[in-house]
Amino acid sequence: MAETKTVLVTGGSGWLxxxxxxxxxxxxxxxxxxxxNLAREAEVRATLAKITKPDERLTFSAADxxxxxxxxxxxxxxxxxxxxxxxxxxxxxxxxxELIIPAREGALRVLKAAVAAGVERVVLTSSVxxxxxxxxxxxxxxxxxxxxxxxxxxxxxxYAQSKTIAEQAAWAFMKDSGGKTSLAxxxxxxxxGPALSPDFSTSLQLVERLMNGSTPGSxxxxxTIVDVRDLAQLHLLAMTRxxxxxxxxIGAGPFLWMGDIAKILxxxxxxxxxxxxxxxxxxxxxxxxxxxxxIRSVVGSLGKKKEMSSAKAHSVLGWRQRPVEDTILDCARxxxxxxxx
Numbered sequence: 085m086a087e088t089k090t091v092l093v094t095g096g097s098g099w100l101x102x103x104x105x106x107x108x109x110x111x112x113x114x115x116x117x118x119x120x121n122l123a124r125e126a127e128v129r130a131t132l133a134k135i136t137k138p139d140e141r142l143t144f145s146a147a148d149x150x151x152x153x154x155x156x157x158x159x160x161x162x163x164x165x166x167x168x169x170x171x172x173x174x175x176x177x178x179x180x181x182e183l184i185i186p187a188r189e190g191a192l193r194v195l196k197a198a199v200a201a202g203v204e205r206v207v208l209t210s211s212v213x214x215x216x217x218x219x220x221x222x223x224x225x226x227x228x229x230x231x232x233x234x235x236x237x238x239x240x241x242x243y244a245q246s247k248t249i250a251e252q253a254a255w256a257f258m259k260d261s262g263g264k265t266s267l268a269x270x271x272x273x274x275x276x277g278p279a280l281s282p283d284f285s286t287s288l289q290l291v292e293r294l295m296n297g298s299t300p301g302s303x304x305x306x307x308t309i310v311d312v313r314d315l316a317q318l319h320l321l322a323m324t325r326x327x328x329x330x331x332x333x334i335g336a337g338p339f340l341w342m343g344d345i346a347k348i349l350x351x352x353x354x355x356x357x358x359x360x361x362x363x364x365x366x367x368x369x370x371x372x373x374x375x376x377x378x379i380r381s382v383v384g385s386l387g388k389k390k391e392m393s394s395a396k397a398h399s400v401l402g403w404r405q406r407p408v409e410d411t412i413l414d415c416a417r418x419x420x421x422x423x424x425x
Contacts, residue, residue, distance in 0.1 A: 090114040090164040095169025099285040103316040106136035118147040144243040149190030154199035164323045165206045167194045181241035187250035205266045207322045210251040213244035228393045230334040267327035273336035277312030278418035295425040299362030306341040308392045311411040321401040336392035352413040
C-alpha cells in the first residue's frame, strides 16, 4: 500500500523532517518535500544519505510558509501531509508576533492547500509548549492531551504562545473547512537524538552545552525528552491509523534534570568526557543568562518539573520508545562525529 501513496513533508531541510522522510522512504512511500530554495536539494540529499537512500522516490518543491506560491503544486497528488516545518528560536523575540504570525499563518496555508487537494490526512507537529504552560495546576500534575497552554498566563514564552495559537487555529479551521481531510496533531517534548550535520536543531543544545564547557555545571533545569527517531515513527502512526483522526498525541519520555543527563553522558562516554559533575547554582545561571540568549530563554524553568504522559500514543497507536540513555548517548556521539564538540 505504501508504494502507491505519496506523502508531503514540509521543510525538508529540517532535522525532524529528515527523519520523517527517511522513515517514509524505508516503508516504501513516495515523498515530496518543500524547500524555500531548491538550490539546497543536493545538500539535503547528502544529509539524508547518512540515514537512508534518498532515491528517485524523493522529490522537491519550492514553497515558503510565508507565501501562498507553490503550495498547491506541493500538495498535488499527495495522500498525506506531515506539516513539520516551524520556527524554533535559539532565543525569545521581543515581539511574540515574530513567532506567532508565521506559525499560525504557515499552518493555515498548508491546511488550506491540503484540503483543496483532497489530502486524506494532515499530521501537524505542535509541541508540549501548547499543553503545559500558563495554568495553575496542583504540584505533581502529569500533563496529558486534555490540557491547553493559557497564552495569557504568567510567563508564557513567545514560542509557547506561537505553538498554542497555531494549533488552535488549525483545529478551528479543520472543524469548519476540513471536508474529507482529517487532522492529527503531535505534541513533542524536547527532541533529542543523532545530529545529521553541524546545522542541528536548537534542542540539541541541551546536550551540546554539557559537552563543550559553555556552562560550568548542570543547572536545575529539566525537560521531558523524546527521541527524534521515535518521534518520526509516531508521525507515521498518526498519519495512517484511523483512530488518530481528530486527536492530539503527546510524544514524550521521562523527565530528566540536566544533572541526570550529565550523569548519563559521563557513564556512557567514559572518564575522559568533559562533562561537569557539579550542580550550577541558580544565581550563576541567571548571571550567564544576562549574556547568553539561549540560556535566557530557559531560565524561567529553573527548578520547575513538568511531566508529560504519552499513554494515549502508546495505547491508541501502539507507539514504542527506546531507552532514554540510548537517545542521549547517540546524540552525544553524533555531536562528536560531526565535529560539533
